[in-house]
Structures are given as C-alpha cells and as structure tokens.
Amino acid sequence: MTVVHSNPGSDMAALLDRQRSAFLKDGPPGLAERKARLKRLRAAVLAHRHEVADAVSADFGHRSQHETELMEIVGVIQAIDYLSRNLRRFMKPERRHVGLFYRAGSARVEYQPKGVIGVMAPWNYPFSLTLIPLATALAAGNRAMLKPSELTPRTSDTIRRMLEEVFPADEVAVVLGGADVGAAFSGLPFDHLLFTGSTPVGRKVMGAASDNLVPLTLELGGKSPTIIARGHATAQALDSIVFGKLSNSGQTCVAPDYALVHEDDLDTFITEFNASVARFYPDGPTSRDYASIVNDRHFERLHSLIEDARNRDARVIEAGVRPEQAAQRLRTLAPTLIVGVEDDAAIMREEIFGPILPVRTYRTMDEVIDYVNARPRPLALYYFGPQDADCEKLLVRTTSGNVGINNTMIHVAQDDLPFGGIGPSGMGAYHGIEGFRTMSHAKGVFVQGRWNLPALLRAPFGKLADIALKVALGSDKRRSKVIGTREYSRRLE
Ligand code: NAD
Numbered sequence: 001m002t003v004v005h006s007n008p009g010s011d012m013a014a015l016l017d018r019q020r021s022a023f024l025k026d027g028p029p030g031l032a033e034r035k036a037r038l039k040r041l042r043a044a045v046l047a048h049r050h051e052v053a054d055a056v057s058a059d060f061g062h063r064s065q066h067e068t069e070l071m072e073i074v075g076v077i078q079a080i081d082y083l084s085r086n087l088r089r090f091m092k093p094e095r096r097h098v099g100l101f102y103r104a105g106s107a108r109v110e111y112q113p114k115g116v117i118g119v120m121a122p123w124n125y126p127f128s129l130t131l132i133p134l135a136t137a138l139a140a141g142n143r144a145m146l147k148p149s150e151l152t153p154r155t156s157d158t159i160r161r162m163l164e165e166v167f168p169a170d171e172v173a174v175v176l177g178g179a180d181v182g183a184a185f186s187g188l189p190f191d192h193l194l195f196t197g198s199t200p201v202g203r204k205v206m207g208a209a210s211d212n213l214v215p216l217t218l219e220l221g222g223k224s225p226t227i228i229a230r231g232h233a234t235a236q237a238l239d240s241i242v243f244g245k246l247s248n249s250g251q252t253c254v255a256p257d258y259a260l261v262h263e264d265d266l267d268t269f270i271t272e273f274n275a276s277v278a279r280f281y282p283d284g285p286t287s288r289d290y291a292s293i294v295n296d297r298h299f300e301r302l303h304s305l306i307e308d309a310r311n312r313d314a315r316v317i318e319a320g321v322r323p324e325q326a327a328q329r330l331r332t333l334a335p336t337l338i339v340g341v342e343d344d345a346a347i348m349r350e351e352i353f354g355p356i357l358p359v360r361t362y363r364t365m366d367e368v369i370d371y372v373n374a375r376p377r378p379l380a381l382y383y384f385g386p387q388d389a390d391c392e393k394l395l396v397r398t399t400s401g402n403v404g405i406n407n408t409m410i411h412v413a414q415d416d417l418p419f420g421g422i423g424p425s426g427m428g429a430y431h432g433i434e435g436f437r438t439m440s441h442a443k444g445v446f447v448q449g450r451w452n453l454p455a456l457l458r459a460p461f462g463k464l465a466d467i468a469l470k471v472a473l474g475s476d477k478r479r480s481k482v483i484g485t486r487e488y489s490r491r492l493e
Contacts, residue, residue: 022170059152061292072128082415083139104449111440113141115191123151140439150178217428226256229385233265237384238272244408249291250355263361277320285326302354314341365390379425
C-alpha cells in the first residue's frame with residue numbers, strides 16, 4: 001500500500017494502526033518466519049537490481065550501473081545474508097548473573113520485536129539506506145513503514161512497487177512524499193523510528209518523536225576529517241581518499257570531507273591527488289563512472305562553496321583529465337581541491353557532500369587533535385600512516401562515529417561493525433548485532449526458584465535481616481580490608 005494523499009497524516013496513522021493490530025494479533029514471528037521474510041526481500045532485490053540502477057541513474061542525471069550495484073545492491077544483499085546467518089544466535093535469550101541472595105532463581109534477557117518500525121531515508125544512497133534498515137527491522141521480527149526520499153522519485157517508486165509485490169501492507173508499507181509527509185511521518189507513534197538524513201532535519205525529527213516518546217535512531221551527517229601522517233601522502237593513500245571522495249561524486253555521508261596534510265607534504269598530496277583522479281576517470285568528469293549532482297539546488301550550493309573559497313583567495317585546483325569538460329554534461333562538477341582556505345569559509349563549516357576536497361596543513365598531531373576536537377564530533381575519521389604512537393593518540397583523544405585506518409568508507413561494509421554517529425553526527429547505531437538490538441526490546445526476565453531467600457527478609461524484620469545485612473555489606477573490619485584502610489578512613493571522615 002502506498003500513501004500519497006492530500007491528508008497524509010490520517011492515512012499514515014491508519015496504516016500504522018493496521019500494522020500494529022496485525023502485529024499484536026499474530027504475535028512475534030519465529031526464526032523460520034523471519035528468515036522467510038528476508039528470503040523474499042532478497043529475491044525481490046535481485047529481481048529488480050537493473051531496474052533500481054536505472055532508476056537511480058535517471059534520478060541523479062547520471063550514475064554508473066556498477067556504482068549502484070556495488071555500493072547499494074551488494075550492501076543490501078550482504079546485510080540480508082549476514083542477518084539470516086546470525087539470526088538464531090541473535091534471537092537466543094541470554095543468561096545473566098544472579099546476585100547472592102537470589103541464587104535459587106535465574107535471570108535472562110529476551111530480545112523481543114518492538115512492533116512497528118518507521119524508517120526515513122535520504123536521497124544519496126536511496127535504495128540501500130531504505131532497504132538495510134528494513135532488513136534489520138524484519139530480522140528483529142517487526143513490521144515496517146518506509147518513507148524514502150522525494151528527491152529520487154523514480155527510485156522511491158521502484159522500491160514501493162518492488163515491496164508491494166512481496167509483502168502485504170500490514171507487514172511492510174511505503175509512504176511517498178516530501179518534507180510535509182516526512183514531518184507527519186516523524187510524528188507517528190511508532191515503536192521505533194530510524195531516521196537517516198541531515199543534522200538539521202534530524203533535530204526536527206527528534207522533536208516530533210519526543211511528543212510520543214518514540215525511541216529514535218538518528219543516522220546523520222557532518223564533516224569527516226582525513227588525516228595523512230607526515231610522509232604518507234602516497235599514491236596508495238590518495239587512491240583510497242579519491243575513492244571515498246569521488247564515489248557518487250562525494251554525495252556520501254562518510255566521504256572524507258576535508259584533508260589535514262603535513263605542511264611538508266602539501267605539494268606531493270596535490271600531485272598524487274591529481275594523478276589518482278586521472279587513473280580513476282581516464283575520460284575526465286564525463287566518464288560513465290563519474291556521477292552527476294542530484295539536483296540544481298545542490299549543484300548551485302557546491303558552486304557557491306567554491307566561489308566563496310575563491311573570493312577568500314584560496315587556491316582552487318580542478319583535478320584529473322580535462323576537468324573543463326564537466327560543463328558538457330548535466331550537473332557535473334569536476335573533482336576540485338581547495339588549498340589554503342580559512343576556517344571560517346563556508347566550505348570549512350558546512351558538510352560538503354560533493355566532489356570538493358579542502359586541504360589544510362598541520363605541523364603536529366596535537367594540532368590535528370585540537371582541530372578535530374574543536375568541531376562537532378564527526379561521523380567518520382580517517383587516518384593514513386603507520387599504526388604508531390601518533391595514530392594511537394589520535395584514536396584515543398578524538399571521538400567519531402567510526403574510524404578507518406589506511407582506508408576510507410570500507411568500515412561501512414563490515415556487517416559485524418556498528419554503524420552510527422555521535423552527537424551531531426547521530427545517535428544510536430545499526431548494522432551488526434547492534435542493529436538487531438536497536439530494533440528489539442531487551443526484556444529482562446527473573447524467574448523465582450524453589451528456595452526463596454529474599455522472602456525471609458520481609459517485614460517484620462528480625463535477626464535474619466541483621467545477618468543478611470552483615471553478609472551483604474560486610475563488617476567495618478572487612479570493608480576496610482577490601483578498599484584499603486586509609487581510603488576507608490578518609491571516606492568515613
Ligand atoms: P534530509 O534530512 O533533507 O532528508 C531525509 C529525509 O527526511 C527525507 O525522506 C525527507 O523527505 C525527510 N524530510 C525532509 N524535511 C523534513 C522535515 N521537516 N521533517 C521530517 N522529515 C523531513 O537529508 P538528505 O538531503 O536527503 O540527505 C543528505 C544528508 O543525509 C546528509 O547530511 C548526509 O550526511 C546524511 N546521510 C547520513 C547517512 C548516515 O548513515 N549517517 C547516510 C546518508 C546520508
């Protein structure tokens with residue numbers, strides 16, 4: 001079922017009611033049913049893979065079939081397979097420790113589906129960022145309502161048609177529409193809401209979810225720093241940075257946003273960046289493997305970031321083969337380096353989300369750490385260089401959603417790692433067991449055994465309660481031994 005009506009709020013609320021009633025009536029699905037749903041989803045994705053790649057390319061103006069299949073279809077299939085393989089283990093109740101007085105009983109955690117999960121997705125990887133959360137929701141035994149992006153209408157419609165073929169509307173439903181529909185969607189009383197998108201919209205979504213105290217996962221964006229250790233601006237490092245920066249023309253939440261390069265290596269970095277871009281795109285920016293910018297608004301936004309930097313006397317370097325040919329193709333922007341830009345320039349304050357890489361120089365790793373820590377905590381941080389004391393210091397002293405060492409973006413493809421940001425770059429995580437647990441309720445269950453010692457410690461209290469207190473808290477003498485006499489005396493003062 002699709003909802004595209006003029007009064008999206010009430011239609012969506014009715015849909016949510018339907019899904020919740022069906023969930024409550026049928027009860028939580030077992031392992032076999034969850035695996036069957038994942039299998040159905042897998043088959044549908046494979047059957048529609050070419051259609052999806054065509055739709056994405058039409059939505060962007062141009063995006064390579066390979067890029068969509070490698071970065072979206074493969075990601076979804078891998079996630080489904082990982083979830084199916086590990087589901088039995090994830091679903092197993094966990095035995096937990098029981099305190100001294102309660103030993104005759106047992107404690108366990110049961111992972112229970114939350115019910116109906118809302119999923120809101122952005123346009124940049126419109127397929128995988130809708131479908132991986134869906135697969136996670138299904139694996140955890142939930143039903144789901146999806147709200148894909150309005151900026152990729154063909155892809156969103158393909159997702160709708162594909163899912164309608166394999167799931168009844170009370171199991172999985174797709175809601176189409178723009179910001180108004182998104183606002184109404186985020187105000188629904190879901191059992192959990194997973195939002196992927198920008199930090200400003202994430203704030204609004206959190207506000208709307210708070211009205212119903214809906215548990216929320218926010219997968220947001222930000223500026224991911226890329227740090228190159230002194231002497232390590234190598235061809236190999238630059239290939240990895242160019243891969244991260246120019247896949248999907250930089251329209252990637254975990255793309256390297258800016259580079260911090262040792263001042264001695266600046267010229268080498270520029271030369272190697274240029275050489276790497278030429279290797280990746282031998283036909284220049286009109287290469288079939290180089291993506292367009294999704295719409296005019298974003299294209300103009302990126303141009304104005306470059307203009308602002310140019311007006312501040314930064315060096316603007318268009319890289320690779322025949323960059324001027326970008327103008328010959330719809331909304332195509334040549335890979336661009338910005339060198340020597342001030343920190344208060346727009347490009348150093350806003351998430352770039354395009355094929356532009358500002359480069360800033362540093363002298364010491366302490367300076368790098370201070371620079372990163374003076375800014376909002378990023379979604380990803382990348383480091384190129386040896387795993388030495390400087391690398392360790394950077395890892396320990398900075399906080400980011402994830403870290404890539406001597407690579408960019410590959411951490412997202414690790415099914416067993418949690419994926420998420422922190423603070424302005426996000427809240428909570430999915431992928432890995434964290435995804436399953438995000439969409440499950442961890443219910444603690446205590447079962448009383450035959451011998452019920454705590455029952456002897458109820459009012460009216462007597463000698464037994466005194467003994468129990470002594471055992472639980474220890475005598476003064478014993479306590480001083482455990483925590484150290486001096487420390488104990490200090491605490492008593
Ligand atoms: P966006 O925030 O504009 O839109 C995301 C979704 O929110 C869309 O479905 C949209 O229709 C909806 N929406 C728009 N306005 C709304 C409102 N007022 N209330 C409720 N919903 C509303 O994001 P975008 O431009 O589609 O995507 C780009 C952003 O997403 C970037 O910041 C990027 O870093 C981030 N992103 C993050 C991840 C991640 O996994 N952390 C992945 C991809 C993209």
